[in-house]
Amino acid sequence: MGDPALSRRGFLAATAAAGLGMTALSGCGSGDGGSSSSGKVTVEWWNISTTQPTKDVWAGLARKFEAQNPHVKLKVVQLENDAYKSKMTALIASGKLPDIFHTWGGGVLKQQVDAGLVEDLTGGTKPWADGMLSVAKQPYLIDQKLYGIPFDIGMIGFWYNKAHFKAAGISEPPTTWSGFLDAVRKLKTAGITPLALAGKESWTGMYYWAYLAMRTAGLDALQKADEDKDFTGTGFVQAGQHLKDLVDLQPFQKGFLGAAYSAPTGQAAAVGNGKAAMELMGQWAPVVEADAGKGLGSDLGFFPFPAVDGGKGAITEVFGGGGGHALRKGAPKEAVDFLKFFASETTDLVLVEKTKTLPVVPGAEKALSDPNTKAVQAQLKAATGFQLYLDQAYAPAVGQQINDSVAGLIAGSKSPEQVTQAITKTAKEEQ
Structure with a gap:
């Protein structure tokens, strides 16, 4: 941006x-x-x-x-x-x-x-x-x-290695955030890297915070926050806290902060070569996994971003574009x-x-x-709500600030509250 x-x-x-x-x-x-x-x-x-x-x-x-x-x-x-x-x-x-x-x-x-x-x-x-x-x-x-x-x-969702899930004793893809964190723990216990992330490219981490904001604060809150130029609401802070809970489990591949998305040693390749169990990515993921790595063939599966217990969003509300x-x-x-x-x-x-x-x-x-x-496509057709990528839905400077602030949270340099404050500050400057 x-x-x-x-x-x-x-x-x-x-x-x-x-x-x-x-x-x-x-x-x-x-x-x-x-x-x-x-x-x-x-x-x-x-x-x-x-x-x-x-x-x-x-x-x-x-x-x-x-x-x-x-x-x-x-x-x-x-x-x-x-x-x-x-x-x-x-x-x-x-x-x-x-x-x-x-x-x-x-x-x-x-x-x-x-x-x-x-x-x-x-x-x-x-x-x-x-x-x-x-x-x-x-x-x-x-x-x-x-x-x-x-x-x-299309939409963003989790692409996963069925063989890795089986090896870790995960019988079904998780449908709740707490269940997702449990799956991450099981994969780590089995000696499998749970998630691949291109930390070098800030848009890849934004997907997590955006979905968690949708699941906690709800779709309407994302639109209202943009209109009011205020992203400091409880639901947005909670989204950051849920992401921090994931980051604290150290789920990403070694050296992820310097990894690109489609490079031979990047996010897509880590999944395509079986070195990580999952990535949160769009409908193009299988093609890039096969280009940057080997691809998983019939071992590759897809599941929607889980619901958050007590949140205002639903698992049938999708994020993408x-x-x-x-x-x-x-x-x-x-x-x-x-x-x-x-x-x-x-x-x-x-x-x-x-x-x-x-x-x-x-x-x-x-x-x-x-x-x-x-x-x-089945998920898209059954969707009860749709949110465009935040770095495209909002004004460019706001979208970039979301990407950068979330990257800071993932790297450990920003708190959930600081993320929402930084986004709000940029939104107000855009008025």
Whole structure:
């Protein structure tokens, strides 16, 4: 998310100071959406598909689009999650966005929209976007207008090694937080590392606090805290205490504070290679586990984040989101053509079948074959509530502060109370 000190006021001031002529804005680098000497239109596309097989599948789709549209050259820029967020923060401040760029929607997209940097897709995509799954489009709707087109939808949950659970005497995945902590203890007793975490990337730890806040304070409290700019309520402090109870068990792999997510020695690899029993991650986890490590095959299972005894949330309320694409204001019409191509049933079938994403086009459901992907979709379909990733749902500086403060709690440098105070302080500064 970049510099947490970049407030909403500072963000808008920076964009105003850049003297933006929105319709004349060029993309980044050479992706200016203009015709080159060869008569081709160059469209720059920024995404975060850096792991296999997604990277090659998306490259293949880019070539297919170019073959169908010979006058278009796609300039593809692929970045890791954190690097992407950091670079986008700088680009937003300068007022120069790529023609097509990855978005999770929510408060981050809203801030870009408020600054006049993003194309309104409502009218231009209606004939085909209306047929996409409604829940998948929700994060990209701002004031009833559509500013992004989804290519994925999903949720965060626990991915676990069934063989490790059996070896530790855990017969069923836990459904309560106290039961989860018991499972962690049993795994440790059996000599198995319970959890893998990429401590180097703060967004991975945020998932724990966010879910615990949902389970203790409740979904409505998360929305109200954002509106009131006050995250110091009892439920949020309790969320931090529950996370501290977990951290105190020392459940993570050795060296986790310096571990990345998708690196060969990182979080996904630790699970994929059988060196840790679980990770709390999104629907993409099996693909990354197999890319960074060996993958667990039939030993891999999935279960939802447990309920907290006495909490206001329910186990059927899910936390997550999806991936989408947005366009810079004034992007060439060929960029819209690409969004239509990427959102077609033909493309979605490829994404579901080869990269294990969940379908956003109803007709692509027939490609679902992986039992774990089906399990995630079943949880989503039965969900009684949905919360977008906190570092996307809220203003960028608030989301970054949540990530950083929770990382501090996990590292032992912040108390549960200090986490809520730091988030509240940043939220008030954003007013």
